Amino acid sequence: MPVEIVGMIGANPPRGEANVHVIGGSIDVGYLQRFAQVHEASDFDRVLVGYSSASADGFLLTQAAAAATERIRFLLAHRPGFVSPSLAARKAATLDSLTGGRVAMHIISGGSDVEQHRDGDYVDHDGRYRRSAEFMQILRQSWAASEPFDFEGEFYHLEGAYSDVEALPGGIPIYYGGQSEAALKAARYCDVFAMWGEPLAAVREKIDEVYGVTDPHGFRPGISVSFRPILGRTEDEAWDKAHDLLKRILDNPGRPGPLPLGSDAARPEAVGSRRLLDLADEKEIHDERLWLPIAAATGAAGNTSALVGTPAQVVESLIRYYDLGVRTILIRGFDPLEDAEDYGRELIPLLREAVAARDRAVPESAGTRA
Numbered sequence: 001m002p003v004e005i006v007g008m009i010g011a012n013p014p015r016g017e018a019n020v021h022v023i024g025g026s027i028d029v030g031y032l033q034r035f036a037q038v039h040e041a042s043d044f045d046r047v048l049v050g051y052s053s054a055s056a057d058g059f060l061l062t063q064a065a066a067a068a069t070e071r072i073r074f075l076l077a078h079r080p081g082f083v084s085p086s087l088a089a090r091k092a093a094t095l096d097s098l099t100g101g102r103v104a105m106h107i108i109s110g111g112s113d114v115e116q117h118r119d120g121d122y123v124d125h126d127g128r129y130r131r132s133a134e135f136m137q138i139l140r141q142s143w144a145a146s147e148p149f150d151f152e153g154e155f156y157h158l159e160g161a162y163s164d165v166e167a168l169p170g171g172i173p174i175y176y177g178g179q180s181e182a183a184l185k186a187a188r189y190c191d192v193f194a195m196w197g198e199p200l201a202a203v204r205e206k207i208d209e210v211y212g213v214t215d216p217h218g219f220r221p222g223i224s225v226s227f228r229p230i231l232g233r234t235e236d237e238a239w240d241k242a243h244d245l246l247k248r249i250l251d252n253p254g255r256p257g258p259l260p261l262g263s264d265a266a267r268p269e270a271v272g273s274r275r276l277l278d279l280a281d282e283k284e285i286h287d288e289r290l291w292l293p294i295a296a297a298t299g300a301a302g303n304t305s306a307l308v309g310t311p312a313q314v315v316e317s318l319i320r321y322y323d324l325g326v327r328t329i330l331i332r333g334f335d336p337l338e339d340a341e342d343y344g345r346e347l348i349p350l351l352r353e354a355v356a357a358r359d360r361a362v363p364e365s366a367g368t369r370a
Contacts, residue, residue: 003322003355005348006075006224006330007340008048009035009065011056014336020249020298022336023050032061033068035337040072042344043352048330051077051108053118059091066099073102075175079110080135081121081128086161088135089142092172093165101168105139106175106194107132109183111270123155126182131155133186136174140189143167175224175328179206179272187213187221192328194224196272197305198279199286204324224328225321226303228294229314231342242291242308245334249297276300289317294334303330311346319354 010022011032039047049058049065062074076095078088088105096103109128110116116123123131134153138161141149148160176186177194187193187210195206203225211220230245232238277300280292295304307314318329331347333339 002327002359003351004045004222004224004328005043005351006046006048006328007039007042007044007343008050008330008332008336009039009061010050010336011061020294020304020334021050021302022332023052023055025055027056027061029064031337032065035340036065036069036072038337038340038344040069042340043348044072044340044344046073046075046104048075048106049077051079053115059095062095062103063098066095066102073104074099075104075106077106077108079108080132081110081116081123082119085135085138085156086142086158086163089139090163090165092139093143093163093167096168096172097165101170104173104175106177107136107190109178111178111273125180127155129178129180129182129186132176133189136176136186136189139172139174143172177224177272179270179275183271184209184213188217190221192222192224194226194328194330196276196300196303197225197227197290197307198275199290200320200324202275202279203321203326207325222328223324223326224330225326226305226330226332227318228303228306228333229331229339229343229347230291230306230308230334231311231314231339231347233310235309235313238308238310238313242306246293246297249294249334270300273300276305287317287320289313303332311350314347315350315354318351319358322355322358 008022009032011027012025013028013031036047049062051058058076058078062076066074076092092103092105109132134156138151138156138158141151142161142163143166145162148162151158151161173191174189175192175194176190178184179195193210195203207223214220230238230242232241276292276295279286280296284293285291289307289309291306291308294306298304307317331343
């Protein structure tokens with residue numbers, strides 16, 4: 001697969017305002033299943049099932065969405081610290097077996113002490129990433145072990161761990177991300193390293209940093225970058241839509257932020273969010289159509305990097321990231337279900353055509369896990 005296109009699903013419909021987030025709230029089973037079906041019909045390869053300290057259980061949401069679909073795969077977000085990694089490995093392998101090998105895991109270390117404290121976790125920021133490194137090691141060992149194994153780490157101590165449930169052939173891919181120095185140290189344990197949409201130069205620099213960690217261990221993980229495309233039939237229409245979305249977000253009294261950029265104490269703990277806020281403070285538009293005012297308006301709480309233009313213009317921007325080595329692209333909209341349908345009509349076919357043309361011109365030569 002030359003490019004993997006990932007969307008995101010949630011368990012309940014929007015409440016009228018521009019949806020910055022699609023996780024949380026109550027569960028509408030019919031909507032959840034329709035949301036997954038729309039992504040499948042739109043030719044997404046995979047959908048992210050998100051995680052928060054208040055949201056519904058992602059394993060069960062994935063199972064319900066998988067039951068209503070046939071081909072689409074799932075990227076199950078999971079936050080270490082609340083479920084033993086050996087148990088998480090068995091849960092994931094069970095779900096992978098029940099869905100016919102359609103599961104990947106996205107390890108979310110946690111960028112907010114407040115979020116962590118809600119579930120009783122008081123490990124500090126850097127410690128959470130060291131814990132994620134151990135968690136990913138145990139996942140891999142659990143899925144691969146043919147006999148019981150022990151593990152002795154800073155956070156986890158296992159004796160005779162073993163799973164009767166094996167991952168299906170091809171294994172369960174592990175996605176992981178984080179912008180801090182502590183986060184990068186664990187990049188060697190993932191299959192795909194994920195980041196939010198930043199300018200091309202910043203993404204190129206971060207990819208080099210990731211490879212600097214993983215190259216000595218004999219492999220290069222895949223790279224994922226996330227965007228919120230805002231499309232129009234013309235460029236002017238797309239920008240009008242973008243400014244209307246920003247107004248809807250600013251008019252929503254429940255939105256998170258904005259945060260004063262000059263006050264470090266008031267800024268988010270997550271380094272990735274801080275990076276987006278700094279970029280938004282620098283200028284509104286980077287690389288022609290990477291638009292960051294929504295990130296600024298929401299405290300960069302999640303994937304809020306917009307690409308604004310016609311489908312062809314947005315694809316032209318996405319291909320520049322592909323040329324940097326990005327092979328997974330996560331796209332989702334502010335009107336989530338309707339945007340997923342729109343992406344399937346024109347954006348995704350154009351992107352696949354553009355990637356195929358690039359690959360014919362420049363043969364693939366990316367590294368893989370040793």
